[in-house]
Amino acid sequence: MKFDIIIIGGGLSGLTAGIALAEAGKDVALVSAGQSSLHFGSGSLDLLGCDEKGNDIYNPLDAIKEVNSKHPYNKLENVSSLAGMAKQLLERAGIATTGNATSNHWRITPIGGLMPTWLSMEGMATVEDPNQMPWRKVALVNIVNYLDFPTKFLAAGLRDKGVEVDIKAVTLPELQELRKSPTEMRATNIAKVIGNNDLTAKLADQVNSVAGEDYDMVLLPAVLGMTNDKNSKHLLELIKTPAQFVATLPPSVPGVRMQTMLRRRFTALGGTFFTGDQVTEGLFEDNILKGVKTAKLDGTTLESDNFILATGSFMSRGLRADYNHVYETALGVDVDDLGLDRKTWAKIDVTDAQPYMEMGVKTDENLRCMRNGTTISNLYAAGSILSGHNSIKRLDAGGVDMLTALQAANNIIK
Amino acid sequence: MANETQTQNVSVNNFEQCLKCSICTVYCPVSAVSPEYPGPKQAGPDAERYRLKNKEFFDDALKMCLNCKRCEVACPNDVHIGDIIQAARIKYNTHRPKLRDMMLANTDFVGTMASPFAAIANPILKLKPMKAVLHGVMAIDKHRTFPDYSSRKFESWFKKNAASEQEKFNKHVSYFHGCYVNYNYPQLGMDFVKVMNAVGYGVHLLEKEKCCGVALIANGMPKQAKRQGEVNMTSMRKAIAKGHQVLTTSSTCTFTMRDEYDHLLGIDNHDVRDSISLATRFLFQLIEKGEIKLAFREDYHKRVAYHSACHMERMGWAPYSTRLLRMIPDIDFVMLESQCCGISGTYGFKKENYERSQAIGKGLFDQIKEVTPDCVATDCETCKWQIEMSTGTPVMNPISIIAEALDVETTRKLNKLD
Amino acid sequence: MTTVNNNHYDVIVIGGGITGAGTARDCAMRGLKVLLVERHDFSTGATGRNHGLMHSGARYAVTDHESAKECIQENMILRKIARHCVEETDGLFITLPEDDINFQATFVQKCTEAGIKAEIIDPKQAMLMEPSVNPELIGAVKVPDASVDPFRLTMANVLDAQLHGAEVLVYHEVIDVIIEQDRMTGVKLRNNHNGDTIDAYATVTVNAAGIWGTVIAQMAGVKINMFPAKGSLLIFGHRVNNMVINRCRKPANADILVPDDAVCVIGTTSLRIPIEECDDMRVTPEEVEELLAEGMKLAPSLGSTRILRGYAGVRPLVASDDDPSGRSISRGIVTLDHEKRDGLAGFITITGGKMMTYRLMAEEVTNLVCQKLNINKSCETATTPLPGSEPKEETKRFSFSQKAAQGRHGTLNDAIERGEAASDALVCECEGVSVGEVKYAVTKLHVHNLINLRRRTRVGMGTCQGELCACRAAGVMCTDDKSAKKAINDLNGFINERWKGMQPVAWGDNLAEAQLTATIYQSLLGVDKLANERRIEYYEI
Structure with missing residues (x-):
């Protein structure tokens, strides 16, 4: 099967590249082995949150100038314009966000921490200044028996910052029914129950009955709107007090929504999505990738002029470590393992910067992959699979995913 | 030895590769509507560890699994969650089917x-x-309309009207029509013969065809399913020996015979598997290779919404059907977001499942109502019943749409048959 | 300075391992007024860091007849009194082509002499009984090995001691002993949570602190020659085997594979280490390699099975008094009456031995204590079932978590709140731990932090090592703002403690899991940023 561009990996990075290229009129196919790490998302995307010492960054665009030479941001032509393009791309997919690249804002974590971030999906609870909370009195309204929203931690975190907090809980008969399952009272199932039974208004009534007007903010778990923002928006409108959502433990409803809406946009632009399939082999000829084989298409080779590898890091199975080495799983391209062996991949304290985090595929200055030391002229890499950055310590996952994808797309269109 | 250790994980159905990320639970159509069902993660890899310790950990609620395999499609770590659940049912279930x-x-x-x-x-x-x-x-739900039984079986029609014509062609395929085409909807089989003949292929029935067994597996009758599977394999081997591909017009039959036979029933199908294909895939591949050409009627306009059936998703083959359909020049093609329709073969027919079945499908029905297509296209026959009953929109197999849109005469010319 | 309840005890037992717990139980059952003290949590030392193997004694049959006899007797006793802690798996001793098949005959003969039922079986039959066994085996002997959960066993002994009136103080460390003339009259304790110190007095003090007993003895001015031997083990993600698999040869490294709960464990290595290293032992890459290479000889599929973690324990080996060089190490039970040995009355050390023979050790030392106190009451621990193992019809359970909890708590399972959505919700999905079980553990089983909870319930011991459950459990345990802050620190510590065992085996799915867990806890939740304590040395206790 022949396409203009084939993208391997259907997460944030692959979809960003896919949409950008499809918008440019290309016939794009996307091969995705299962769902993406957006499912563990916070509803926000980070550009650059922390410096080397772990301190919060206020102006990511400025700070990016200082990142070390191996960081993928060095391969971007114009960070500021790419960041703007990323925000607009989300917008065109129907995902409205707040935030910009010149000043971070702070999202509230499910356990009451504050983390610097770049773009937050509309409706998510954020503050402009981590040292000054904009609320005097907050009602924290959970769904009865929902364990993945640890309200006591959240309350303690907010009180620590001088906010008065009351914890409330609401429920509806349909949610009571879901409670009967000892395992499936998850954010996404709550979203399904509310969505399938049109319960938004009833839920709003419940919230209004416990959180009256003496609160200046109502914070709710992000458990509405898996496939679009209709219900989540509607709920916030129906609540009489200003209200916002805080992320929950995974699976993340805002993350799934972002995934779904990006995929919807990609498909609407005519993109072809190969679901739940894995690329097993690349057909290389003279340092050009001619086509790929997949696990499920048996006889069919997927061919195209250009390819983008956006399969993610270890947890997304783009990278894999066995007893002896670290390798790239789909095409066997060159990996930067920092010259380390198994004994030194990981450090003893889990909170230290872990060497394995910076491992990834090697690329040239145009984000092109290499194989046996030689650049493959039509194979680009984007997102978490790139070497040279630690998304956990530096909080740069969303930015690396989207910006390198857009750059790779630009490099191809050029 | 150390160099060979730990290079791969080979636990049965990859259950140990599970990272407990919970993504599968997002895509399970059952757990949100039936709290009695423990969900794919718990029913699959979580409980499997304990079942290995003691079979007492088997839970009857596993029968609520639709076997839609959407958990497997969603799993980023290639855990065969659905297989784990079905295999546990086969291994541990002690109840006799009703x-x-x-x-x-x-x-x-x-x-x-x-x-x-x-x-x-x-x-x-x-x-x-x-x-x-x-x-x-x-306990068959009263809301259900049994699919009409055709007064004449496809096989009878074929023998009387088509069989004699088929030897005239230079190239040949065998057709596994499946129960649905044979008893309920022979028209699809006729459409298939029409399209294949138009591109120069003679169609032949298998020497002996039994139901693929998908419903037997789902209803706890793996032994009978295995017996039937063996019969099909024997017939198919004979067809393959003659150089035939074995084509189907049902994604579920195809999936069952290619994957479930080996994974769940222990039928050795390795020599047959690659020769079983879906008709849309077969046609697409031939067109791509330039071996055949299709010509379509200029007056054919239709707004078609494609629904990717669960087992089609699992096989990863939807793009064959969709790219084939999009070859029809004036088709207004819409890709529906893939969701389970809720029928899952015989599941939705059972009284105890009716409401759940409809709740599961609601998302899909809403999409269809929003898109307002002339027809929904899907490769699965049971989805057809469910969608037609629930939305009133007609549902067609892609092969029937191709047959309807086909300009037979021009196609025959293009393929040098006249 | 205060004393505990201003009270005087008949006996203070130092050490919350299985020996201390068993001793406290025995003493309490004989009517003594008992105080059990433990510096951290129960079973933090060797008790919680072994195979979980309930020896039949066969392993010692050839080299140590006495130990073998003790083992099989205790084995049969534990099957009755600790039913809910024991799984009757049976074991195989296999001979591989590289082993001497002639050893088998000696082995069987010695087993028989010790009273261990050892039955030679055909290798083909052995493979049918235990399909994971190395198919190259040339001989197999079936013995009554079993698997036992040391955490449960210890807790059951503690609970029974309490039922018989014993008092228990965890996180109370002996910082000094109180000696008046030639008699030990008590101990000074420090509360390791808040630093407060208290005195407790007793007629007899029993030192059951395992390897750390040497430090207690030092405080009392007596010398015990101990030789800490580190043993490392690996835990696999699921059960490869359902029977214990041993090598039929003289005991060596990494030659026992034990099915424990939903996992299996290979071990051990053996390495002399200095006493200072006993508090923070790590599994080295070399040990991992040896365990894997040897383990694959028992069950080849270990080579492709996911390893969840590595851990190491330390055996309290004691040199006999007449050989201070330590060349002749005894693995037998060592009861030191310091009055006779060192002229210090009121002080007894019980050490050596094995987890397997803890009850016998407790019986011996309790006999001695009773003798000192002039109490004439016979031991009943061999015939009285532990709490959880009473002979009573168990309530039929249906759900996964209820069945799992029944396995963990035996008849005490009935005390867990259930039937309501709020208590049935699962905290830990891998191991089936419900909110009700967490609450039960917190109120009844001395749970102060997540690691305690893990030892009582298996929270965080499954495939993902705490990926979501740690946060849920911390949330359930948390009551107010003050405890919320503590819980965040606890959570951070727990994640690091889990990582300690994963780090030596961080490749494959485990590395992927580690990255996912770090992404959730550090990027999504920001636990490490919120936690204000980073005392890695306390993570494990």
């Missing part, structure tokens, strides 16, 4: 009984008192 389940599962037996009496059976199955009996005694 008469109702046996009846629903034996699609070909019931079909054989009903077809000669279609004129009687169809009205009877639709009569309110009969539905009440089915509902009350047999």
Whole structure:
């Protein structure tokens, strides 16, 4: 099967590249082995949150100038314009966000921490200044028996910052029914129950009955709107007090929504999505990738002029470590393992910067992959699979995913 | 030895590769509507560790799994969650299936009984008192309309009207029509013959065809499924020996015979598997290789919404059907977001599942109502029943749409048949 | 300075391992007024860091007849009194082509002499009984090995001691002993949570602190020659085997594979280490390699099975008094009456031995204590079932978590709140731990932090090592703002403690899991940023 561009990996990075290229009129196919790490998302995307010492960054665009030479941001032509393009791309997919690249804002974590971030999906609870909370009195309204929203931690975190907090809980008969399952009272199932039974208004009534007007903010778990923002928006409108959502433990409803809406946009632009399939082999000829084989298409080779590898890091199975080495799983391209062996991949304290985090595929200055030391002229890499950055310590996952994808797309269109 | 250690994980159905990320639970159509079902993660890899310790950990609620495999499609770590659950049912379940389940599962037996009496059976199955009996005694939901039994089986039509023509062609395929085409909807089989003949392929039936067994597996009758599977494999081997590909027009039959035979039933199909294909895939591949050409009627316009059936998703083959359909020049093509329709073969026919079945499908039905297509295209026959019943929108197999849009004469010319 | 309840005890037992717990139980059952003290949590030392193997004694049959006899007797006793802690798996001793098949005959003969039922079986039959066994085996002997959960066993002994009136103080460390003339009259304790110190007095003090007993003895001015031997083990993600698999040869490294709960464990290595290293032992890459290479000889599929973690324990080996060089190490039970040995009355050390023979050790030392106190009451621990193992019809359970909890708590399972959505919700999905079980553990089983909870319930011991459950459990345990802050620190510590065992085996799915867990806890939740304590040395206790 022949396409203009084939993208391997259907997460944030692959979809960003896919949409950008499809918008440019290309016939794009996307091969995705299962769902993406957006499912563990916070509803926000980070550009650059922390410096080397772990301190919060206020102006990511400025700070990016200082990142070390191996960081993928060095391969971007114009960070500021790419960041703007990323925000607009989300917008065109129907995902409205707040935030910009010149000043971070702070999202509230499910356990009451504050983390610097770049773009937050509309409706998510954020503050402009981590040292000054904009609320005097907050009602924290959970769904009865929902364990993945640890309200006591959240309350303690907010009180620590001088906010008065009351914890409330609401429920509806349909949610009571879901409670009967000892395992499936998850954010996404709550979203399904509310969505399938049109319960938004009833839920709003419940919230209004416990959180009256003496609160200046109502914070709710992000458990509405898996496939679009209709219900989540509607709920916030129906609540009489200003209200916002805080992320929950995974699976993340805002993350799934972002995934779904990006995929919807990609498909609407005519993109072809190969679901739940894995690329097993690349057909290389003279340092050009001619086509790929997949696990499920048996006889069919997927061919195209250009390819983008956006399969993610270890947890997304783009990278894999066995007893002896670290390798790239789909095409066997060159990996930067920092010259380390198994004994030194990981450090003893889990909170230290872990060497394995910076491992990834090697690329040239145009984000092109290499194989046996030689650049493959039509194979680009984007997102978490790139070497040279630690998304956990530096909080740069969303930015690396989207910006390198857009750059790779630009490099191809050029 | 150290160099060979730990290079790969080979736990059964990859259950140990599970990272406990919970993504599968997002895509399970059952757990949100039935709290009694523990969800794919718990029913699959979580409980499997304990079942290995003690079979007492087997939970009857596993029968609520639709076997839609959407958990497997969603899994980023290639855990065969659905297989783990079905394999556990086969291994540990001690209950004998109910008469109702046996009846629903034996699609070909019931079909054989009903077809000669279609004129009687169809009205009877639709009569309110009969539905009440089915509902009350047999626990088959009264809302369900049994798919009509055709008065003439596809096989009979084929033998009488088509078989003799087929030897004229230079190239040949065998057709596994499946129960649905044979008993309920011979038109699809006729459409298939029409398209294949138009591009120069003769169509042949298998020496002996049994139901693929998907319903038997779902209803807890793996032994019978295995027996039937062996019969199909034997027939297919004979066809393959003649150089035939074995084509189907049902994604579920295809998936069952290619993957479930080996994974769940322990039928050795390795020499047959690659020769079983879906007709849309076969056609697409030939067109791509330049071996055949299709010409379409200029006056054919249709707004078609494609629904990717669960087992089609699992096989990863939807793009073959969709790219084939999009070759029709004036088709207004919409890709629906893939969601389970809720019928899952015989599942939705059972009284206890009816409401859940409809709740599961709601998302899909809403999408279809929003898109307002002329027809929905899907490669699965049971999705057809469910979507037609629930939305009133006609549902067609892609092969039927191709057949309808095909300019047979031009196509024959293009393929140098005239 | 205060004393505990201003009270005087008949006996203070130092050490919350299985020996201390068993001793406290025995003493309490004989009517003594008992105080059990433990510096951290129960079973933090060797008790919680072994195979979980309930020896039949066969392993010692050839080299140590006495130990073998003790083992099989205790084995049969534990099957009765600790039913809910024991799984009767049976074991195989296999001979591989590289082993001497002639050893088998000696082995069987010695087993028989010790009273261990050892039955030679055909290798083909052995493979049918235990399909994971190395198919190259040339000989197999079936013995009554079993698997036992040391955490449960210890807790059951503690609970029974309490039922018989014993008092228990965890996180109370002996910082000094109180000696008046030639008699030990008590101990000074420090509360390791808040630093407060208290005195407790007793007629007899029993030192059951395992390897750390040497430090207690030092405080009392007596010398015990101990030789800490580190043993490392690996835990696999699921059960490869359902029977214990041993090598039929003289005991060596990494030659026992034990099915424990939903996992299996290979071990051990053996390495002398200095006493200072006993508090923070790590599994080295070399040990991992040896365990894997040897383990694959028992069950080849270990080579492709996911390893969840590595851990190491330390055996309290004691040199006999007449050989201070330590060349002749005894693995037998060592009861030191310091009055006779060192002229210090009121002080007894019980050490050596094995987890397997803890009850016998407790019986011996309790006999001695009773003798000192002039109490004439016979031991009943061999015939009285532990709490959880009473002979009573168990309530039929249906759900996964209820069945799992029944396995963990035996008849005490009935005390867990259930039937309501709020208590049935699962905290830990891998191991089936419900909110009700967490609450039960917190109120009844001395749970102060997540690691305690893990030892009582298996929270965080499954495939993902705490990926979501740690946060849920911390949330359930948390009551107010003050405890919320503590819980965040606890959570951070727990994640690091889990990582300690994963780090030596961080490749494959485990590395992927580690990255996912770090992404959730550090990027999504920001636990490490919120936690204000980073005392890695306390993570494990």
